[in-house]
Structures are given as C-alpha cells and as structure tokens.
Amino acid sequence: MADPLCLRLRLACGELRSPPAVDDRIDIVASIQTLSDSERRTVARWALACAEHVLPLFSADTAAEEAISDAIARTRAYSAGEGRTADEIAKRFVAGKAARAATTPAGAAAARSVAQASAVAHMGAHALGAAAYAAKAVSLAHKDRPDLVEKEVRWQLDQLTEPERVALRRLPPLGNDSSGPLAPGLLSQGVLGTTIREIQAQL
Numbered sequence: 791m792a793d794p795l796c797l798r799l800r801l802a803c804g805e806l807r808s809p810p811a812v813d814d815r816i817d818i819v820a821s822i823q824t825l826s827d828s829e830r831r832t833v834a835r836w837a838l839a840c841a842e843h844v845l846p847l848f849s850a851d852t853a854a855e856e857a858i859s860d861a862i863a864r865t866r867a868y869s870a871g872e873g874r875t876a877d878e879i880a881k882r883f884v885a886g887k888a889a890r891a892a893t894t895p896a897g898a899a900a901a902r903s904v905a906q907a908s909a910v911a912h913m914g915a916h917a918l919g920a921a922a923y924a925a926k927a928v929s930l931a932h933k934d935r936p937d938l939v940e941k942e943v944r945w946q947l948d949q950l951t952e953p954e955r956v957a958l959r960r961l962p963p964l965g966n967d968s969s970g971p972l973a974p975g976l977l978s979q980g981v982l983g984t985t986i987r988e989i990q991a992q993l
Contacts (some may be wrong), residue, residue: 841906899924919981
C-alpha cells in the first residue's frame, strides 16, 4: 500500500498530475474543499437534512423519484459511517440526472440539493451546495416571498451541530479557491451564492 505522506509530497511537488484512484484505506486530500473522509461523513448528515427539508417540492416520473430516493438512502448510510467512499463517488451524478425530469423549476432545484448532498462523499464543499440549492428551491416555489428564503437559511443554520460547524469552517470562502465547487462560478451566483455566503458568515 502506498504511503499517504509520500503521495501527498509527490502531489505537492507536481510528480503526480492528478490524485490517484480513491482507496478507502488511505485519506488523500488533494483540495482544501475536499475535507477528510471523517469530516465529509460528518457534514453529509447536515447536507441531507437541508435537501430533505425541500424534497416535497420535487415531483417527477417514477424512475427519477426512485433515483432520488436511492441517493438519499446512500447519503444517509454514508453519513452514518457505512459504505465505501469510492462507491459513493462513482454514483454521485445519479441524482443530478434525475433533476432533469422534475416537473417544476423548484422541484429541479430540490433534486439538485439531493445531488449535492450525495456528492459530499467526493468533496465536503458540496454540503454548502446542498443548502444553497435547497434555498433556491424555496425561492422558485415562492417567488414573491423572499422572507421564506431567509427563514429557510436560518433553519439550515439551526440544524448544524458543533462538529459540523467545525468541519465547514475549514472550507475556503466562496470564490476564493478554484479547486472545487466553491470556485467562482455557478454556486457563487444569485440565490446560491447569497445562501452560501450567509452560512459561511454565520459559522
């Protein structure tokens, strides 16, 4: 088995152009947005809570709804310390594809919240993406009620445990690092960006 320290040094020196294949026996953090496997499992619980809070907004065909239900079950198991990280990473796009079958924009955002939660196994920063898409789902379902979006974000913050806050504080501010979902781009815009910035400010 490769020595974790040796692999980290080779990554830092540029001897490895990309991280080696995921192996549950070692914990290689190639990006500040990744977090350790234990931290990812910790914040996955909160990410899933955020997603499930807006799940009633999601409606689609049977296959898409089953895909979302499966992603939720897998993420819950992952947050409880079950399952292999590599397996979860391989399946992280399933829920995102299901979002395309949503019958409403709000439902699509709710499904993408689930997709972000299921992707926490890949990078811990996706937990903030799950919260952001949940807030976006509320904003799309109640376009004339911005107060409900604010209420949703407050609810999300109230659900955080101290270990989850500690782990999330290790992530870089939105837009300050290009090595993950918190890079300048989709999550830094509109309701998504506003939500993430508010959460990071309150951690």
